[in-house]
Amino acid sequence: MIVTRFAPSPTGLLHLGHAWSAVQAHGFARAGGGRFLLRIEDIDGTRSRVEHVEAILRDLEWLGLDWDGEVTFQSRRLNHYADALERLRAMGLLYPCFCTRADIAASAAAPHGPEGPVYPGTCRGLAAPDLSRPHCWRLDVAKAHGEELWWHDAFSGWRRAEPAAHGDVVLARKDAPASYHLAVTVDDAAQGVTHVVRGRDLFAATDVHRLLQALLDLPVPEYRHHPLLAGADGARLAKRHGAPSLQAMRLAGEDGRALAEKLRAGELPVGIALLKD
Structure with missing residues (x-):
């Protein structure tokens, strides 16, 4: 059975780039009759915020993306x-x-x-x-x-x-009990993730994850590194660059399900394009 996941960090609000990735992971799982999991990567206790977790859940519901089983929190898996x-x-x-x-x-x-x-x-x-x-x-x-x-x-x-x-x-890390590399590798194996759907920005990091899988005798999933989204300035959408949030779009009354459908069809909003490698 196909098992995918969406694993955001609650260190800020989700933006269109997150929606793009979540829609692809959700769609791939559902098309194959599989499961779509939600994992909150809140291992960074100094930057993670409860209000961001709540916003993530509301944003996914607004997009019409349902998930299977309970939400997994990394902070409970130390x-x-x-x-x-x-x-x-x-x-x-x-x-x-x-x-x-x-x-x-x-x-x-x-x-x-x-x-x-x-x-x-x-x-x-x-x-x-x-x-x-x-x-x-x-x-x-x-x-x-x-x-x-x-x-x-x-x-x-x-x-x-x-x-x-x-x-x-x-x-x-000095300020956290595990790094992204370790936590994501351990969690994907524990959750039975068969296909890792994520952005091209993490393509090279997979070399590290593959080494950890070998050392810890963990299964190796299939990877699907999709292109990233860029704004009108040509830079990739990112929290730290102030990309417009899904929350702002939701509160403005935009139709999240319609947005998700367009993203599934490869239709991007005006001013948004695929980032060239």
Whole structure:
């Protein structure tokens, strides 16, 4: 059975780009007689807001997108992430890192990767790290990545995973018990997600997720990385760039179900276009 999910973070209001992704995940599941799940990725306790969770639920109902089963909240699954971290730690694949983002950005040894400066390994191999200091936990990717790994995207075909391009990624942050990479990989497996429908901005990150799947003996889903939406300025729609919210459209009296139908048909609102890679 096909199982998809929509997994927004309640750190701001949803915008048209979220609707575009949710409609595709919902439509793909329903067309195949499958299940569509809703997961709230609220692991960032400092930025997540209850009012944003409520707005997400109302926005999806406004769009006419129903979901199966209860809503999953990452904040209630911390023990599962802790178990995964302990398993990786027991394998000797994690190490504590005390560097700040500024330290990494200022390092002349930090190359550039898919998501910005790549961690240069400053704290890897510290003899006696002081764990009383604030620290995150990083995956020793070179040590972890042995066998050749592959994953498949419905639009781009087969891809050989190259997690080393991301450097030693953070799996447990200083301010959160797990990173996006770890939590999303563990949750997709636990929820039985067979097809991950998400934006092209996360295409490269899948290399990291594929490595974690191999290390934790988790199933590998099919991926469907769809194009992103751009505004009139050509920049992709994003919360931090002030993209118009679905809530504002809803409160203005717009017809959410009609909007969803148009998105399913590939009809985009005036001023909105597919972002060119």
